[in-house]
Amino acid sequence: MTDRQPLVAANWKMNGTLETLRPLVQGVRDGIAPDCDTEVVICPPSVYLAEVCGLLEKGTLKLGAQNVSEHEAGAYTGEVSIDMLKDYQCHYAIIGHSERRSLFGESDHTVADKFFSVHRAGLTPILCIGELLEEREAGNTEEVVALQLDAVIEKSGIQAFSEAVIVYEPVWAIGTGKAASPEQAQEVHAFMRLRLARHDATIADKIRVLYGGSVKATNANELFSMVDVDGGLIGGASLVVKDFLTICHAMR
Numbered sequence: 001m002t003d004r005q006p007l008v009a010a011n012w013k014m015n016g017t018l019e020t021l022r023p024l025v026q027g028v029r030d031g032i033a034p035d036c037d038t039e040v041v042i043c044p045p046s047v048y049l050a051e052v053c054g055l056l057e058k059g060t061l062k063l064g065a066q067n068v069s070e071h072e073a074g075a076y077t078g079e080v081s082i083d084m085l086k087d088y089q090c091h092y093a094i095i096g097h098s099e100r101r102s103l104f105g106e107s108d109h110t111v112a113d114k115f116f117s118v119h120r121a122g123l124t125p126i127l128c129i130g131e132l133l134e135e136r137e138a139g140n141t142e143e144v145v146a147l148q149l150d151a152v153i154e155k156s157g158i159q160a161f162s163e164a165v166i167v168y169e170p171v172w173a174i175g176t177g178k179a180a181s182p183e184q185a186q187e188v189h190a191f192m193r194l195r196l197a198r199h200d201a202t203i204a205d206k207i208r209v210l211y212g213g214s215v216k217a218t219n220a221n222e223l224f225s226m227v228d229v230d231g232g233l234i235g236g237a238s239l240v241v242k243d244f245l246t247i248c249h250a251m252r
């Protein structure tokens with residue numbers, strides 16, 4: 001197995017204001033142990049990228065966006081471009097979060113286009129993939145995950161995955177307090193690696209595959225101890241300094 005650097009990313013979603021987010025980012029920045037070898041990424045609402053960028057200058061944390069347009073520039077009212085993210089030293093962009101897919105109508109096709117644009121522009125996509133509860137209950141998890149993954153491989157090619165991160169986020173686990181079991185996560189992570197290995201075994205081995213969905217200070221350790229789980233994408237628990245720091249320090 002390749003040594004993959006662990007990664008923990010905070011997805012703040014549409015939460016907080018400057019008043020609450022400033023101390024949050026300062027607390028996380030100052031609380032990361034100097035010998036922590038986990039890469040930590042903060043994904044604030046886009047309107048706060050500039051502020052968080054300034055606050056992160058003094059530390060080792062990296063910045064990510066929660067979403068980005070697949071288009072370069074132009075008449076796309078309300079959208080944020082990749083060049084705008086680059087102005088604030090964004091390294092990462094979350095692509096295809098289930099809330100984007102279900103609430104904002106992003107199809108596998110749109111997600112594939114976004115991944116393509118982000119990768120081409122030199123940012124690292126954090127690609128979210130996961131099944132609905134009814135899909136799991138019908139025994140279709142692997143089929144759904146494969147379809148979502150294949151759409152992106154088809155558009156961008158397997159090489160693009162050498163500069164990407166994947167997150168397995170079962171939709172039924174997001175914000176519900178009901179995380180996947182470590183075994184359930186491991187099973188899907190291993191399946192995704194196998195799917196990638198059909199194209200390139202080295203890339204499949206090297207890519208970081210995170211788990212997301214109700215990761216908390218109390219379950220991070222056991223989830224992250226699984227051999228194919230390289231960290232997490234954290235929603236609710238990333239809004240509490242102490243909890244998020246515990247998760248960042250939970251890696252093997």
Ligand code: PGA
Pocket residue numbers: 011169173174175176177212213214215233234235236237
């Ligand atoms: P959660 O969210 O940790 O609150 O379940 C995870 C996510 O949506 O990325």
